[in-house]
Amino acid sequence: MDSSSEIRYRRSLRRLGVAALAAAVATIAALTAPAGAPAAANPTPARISGSDLSTSSAPAPVRLPGDKGVRNYTPAQLSSFERTGGDPEVLAHWTPERMKAAKPLDAPGDAQWVEDTARAVASKTAAVAAKPVAARLSPSVTNAPTPVTNFSITNGKLFIGGYESGSWCSASAINTASKRVLITAGHCVHDGQGGTWLQNLVFVPGYNAFNSDHDPVGRFQAYWLRTFNEWIDNSNLNRDVGFVTTYSGGDWNSTVVNTIGGHGLVYNGGTEFDTSIFGYPSNRDGGNVMWACWGTATDNSILDNKSKITCNFGGGSSGGPWTWNYDNASGLGSVRSVMSTVNSAGVNKGPYFDQAVVDAMNAANADW
Amino acid sequence: MRVRPPLPLAACLLAVVAALSACGSAAEPGGDTSGVPAPTGPTRPGVLPTRSDLVGAQVVQWRDWRSVDDRTIEVTVTAGPADCYGAEPEVTESETAVRVRIRVGLLPEAADKDCPAIAKESVVPVRLTSALGDRKVEPLS
Numbered sequence: 469m470d471s472s473s474e475i476r477y478r479r480s481l482r483r484l485g486v487a488a489l490a491a492a493v494a495t496i497a498a499l500t501a502p503a504g505a506p507a508a509a510n511p512t513p514a515r516i517s518g519s520d521l522s523t524s525s526a527p528a529p530v531r532l533p534g535d536k537g538v539r540n541y542t543p544a545q546l547s548s549f550e551r552t553g554g555d556p557e558v559l560a561h562w563t564p565e566r567m568k569a570a571k572p573l574d575a576p577g578d579a580q581w582v583e584d585t586a587r588a589v590a591s592k593t594a595a596v597a598a599k600p601v602a603a604r605l606s607p608s609v610t611n612a613p614t615p616v617t618n619f620s621i622t623n624g625k626l627f628i629g630g631y632e633s634g635s636w637c638s639a640s641a642i643n644t645a646s647k648r649v650l651i652t653a654g655h656c657v658h659d660g661q662g663g664t665w666l667q668n669l670v671f672v673p674g675y676n677a678f679n680s681d682h683d684p685v686g687r688f689q690a691y692w693l694r695t696f697n698e699w700i701d702n703s704n705l706n707r708d709v710g711f712v713t714t715y716s717g718g719d720w721n722s723t724v725v726n727t728i729g730g731h732g733l734v735y736n737g738g739t740e741f742d743t744s745i746f747g748y749p750s751n752r753d754g755g756n757v758m759w760a761c762w763g764t765a766t767d768n769s770i771l772d773n774k775s776k777i778t779c780n781f782g783g784g785s786s787g788g789p790w791t792w793n794y795d796n797a798s799g800l801g802s803v804r805s806v807m808s809t810v811n812s813a814g815v816n817k818g819p820y821f822d823q824a825v826v827d828a829m830n831a832a833n834a835d836w
Numbered sequence: 837m838r839v840r841p842p843l844p845l846a847a848c849l850l851a852v853v854a855a856l857s858a859c860g861s862a863a864e865p866g867g868d869t870s871g872v873p874a875p876t877g878p879t880r881p882g883v884l885p886t887r888s889d890l891v892g893a894q895v896v897q898w899r900d901w902r903s904v905d906d907r908t909i910e911v912t913v914t915a916g917p918a919d920c921y922g923a924e925p926e927v928t929e930s931e932t933a934v935r936v937r938i939r940v941g942l943l944p945e946a947a948d949k950d951c952p953a954i955a956k957e958s959v960v961p962v963r964l965t966s967a968l969g970d971r972k973v974e975p976l977s
Contacts, residue, residue, distance in 0.1 A: 628954075628956075629957060633957060634899055634912065634913075634914040634955070634956075634957030635881075635914070635954070635955060635956045635957040636954075636955050637954055637955070653952070653953075653954075655952045655954055656954060705950065705952075708952070748955075749953070750914060750955045755955055781953060782916070782953060783914070783915065783916040783953055783954055783955040783956070784953070784954065784955030785953045786952060786953040786954045807953055808950075808952065808953065809950035809951055809952055809953055810950070810951060810953040811948065811949060811950050811951065812891065812892070812942055812947050812948070815950075816953065817950055
């Protein structure tokens, strides 16, 4: 973990490969608990806003051009997709030819990576809801190139509207028992108040359009979506957290966590923490490659439950993990918030993780 | 599933003691509103409002276009949410081609707003001075 408070950024030039996976396996023993987090962290009552802490869920809607509506699957089909990794027609439809580079919307002014003024806010120790885990695939079945960076394919691009469509967010895998859960922003699974569930979500770990192989370990189609009612009903950004349960998929037709590893998740900590953030902002290389930003997130306001950091990550970075105790060797950390918003000053904000987020994660885990 | 737990209220009341303002968002109306996930169905890309007073507008590469009627085409771009961002199209027409450039920028009323950082495929309506006919549609460079 970069302990400096200076905010820096870089982009990934290479993708994580076999050596990093091996390194991750080797170092997993040291990761049984995030360093510095007392195992018996005493959760203190969170500052709760948003009175409806329950979540809602829906099967991930699927519709291809030419379909009259959303596809309805029989239980037998769903069971078959478990073997095939999703609806073959959906997976086949979205080819690279259907993509032309979506040119980014650049936020006004390329913000300096400024050092946030630390505020005297709670710096509580976070409690652990999920521990990071390395990928379970044996190195012998991987053929990714030797990595030279610490960028992690535990993070990826979440296409909305099918693979390589012009709408997207960012997401990462969380180590839950089902090994199938991604965490992202609520607005990446549902429009919010007055809106609908989003369609045709496809997660691509370590997506990189600058390589000949855009999807280094394949794709994972969404099976189930989940977010807070407070987001669905009121577009409350304090509850802008979403979960996506995925089919088995990828190049080895395995679960997402067994393929790319899974971050942990911590909650009830302070709103100020050192963080490493990953995502696909459209104002950085057109969202074609993973970027990271790291530094100290600070408390946004006594008026809400958010942290903030000036990364100037624009559209498409939503849902990307704000990891805590990120480990360069393993590419794993613990998610403590997710990217939610950006403003014209380049300030990004993310919601506070309390018990309700853990409950939502556990509900998502039970969606499979 | 939609039953409101008593805890938030208690926490809110406690928070009043420490910081009155902490209850601000908890008191947002609509907490009682129940709802189910909205029915899903066919969707179209949203329409970006066309404006000439955008903040920090920049040229974006458009992906695709389609004819809406004789004198209107819709051009597809990736931008942020339509309640934060707008588009300003620029068109030059010749006998053989229609050339289109799209600028996207923040709506003035969203300049100080926190906007969801999603990348959304959206369409921008572009009016032509004469019927499109057989003319090509291409980027204006």
